[in-house]
Amino acid sequence: MKQREEPNRGYLATVVGCYCPRCREGKLFQHTTSVKLRRNLLMYEKCLSCGQLTDIEVGFYYGTGFVSYFICILFSVLSFLLWWLVLGFSYNDNRFIYWVILNASFLLLSQPWLMRFSRSLWISWFVSYDPQWRTTKPFDTGRLNADQMTNW
Numbered sequence: 001m002k003q004r005e006e007p008n009r010g011y012l013a014t015v016v017g018c019y020c021p022r023c024r025e026g027k028l029f030q031h032t033t034s035v036k037l038r039r040n041l042l043m044y045e046k047c048l049s050c051g052q053l054t055d056i057e058v059g060f061y062y063g064t065g066f067v068s069y070f071i072c073i074l075f076s077v078l079s080f081l082l083w084w085l086v087l088g089f090s091y092n093d094n095r096f097i098y099w100v101i102l103n104a105s106f107l108l109l110s111q112p113w114l115m116r117f118s119r120s121l122w123i124s125w126f127v128s129y130d131p132q133w134r135t136t137k138p139f140d141t142g143r144l145n146a147d148q149m150t151n152w
Contacts (some may be wrong), residue, residue: 006114007053011124011129014120014124014129015117015120015121015124016117017120018116018117018120019120019128020047020049020050020052020054020123020127021052021120021123021124021128021129022050022052022127022128022129022130022133022135023047023048023050023129023130023145024046024050024051024129025047025049025050026044026048026049026050027044027048027118028042028043028044028054028120028123029042029043029049029116030042030043030044033112033116034112035112036043037112037115040112040115041115041116041119043055043119047138049134049138050130050134050138051138052127052133052138053138054123055079056123056126056127058125060093060126061119061121062121062123063111063122064118064119064121065117067118067121067122068114068115068118069118071114071117071118072077072107072114074105075103075106076103076107079102079106080099082104083099089090091107105148128131
């Protein structure tokens with residue numbers, strides 16, 4: 001009898017691809033990345049592969065705002081350094097203004113993906129990979145309140 005292979009996906013591919021951190025097979029989000037923010041953030045209640053809850057407790061995803069903020073700051077600093085090393089900045093022209101416009105445009109356009117990435121990264125810090133996920137049940141925190149689900 002042929003056993004099913006484990007996913008050939010590491011931690012980084014799991015987070016970037018928005019897969020369940022416990023089994024690394026099931027998708028976290030119901031739809032592909034979209035400009036419609038309400039549709040963009042619709043998550044499955046449980047992983048379709050392993051049954052891991054995606055909304056672990058009330059207000060679980062509040063911390064993703066800090067993660068998104070940090071990633072935006074990190075990107076801005078890196079793009080600033082790259083711009084400075086390649087093109088430089090000068091008081092005599094508008095190169096700084098061009099960098100601000102390009103940086104802001106990129107951050108605005110990447111926002112739908114960034115919000116999903118932040119959620120995927122956040123849940124991966126609290127739910128670890130379980131190689132025996134087919135035989136073990138996911139851990140239930142017992143901190144759910146059905147009336148407060150998705151109330152953020």
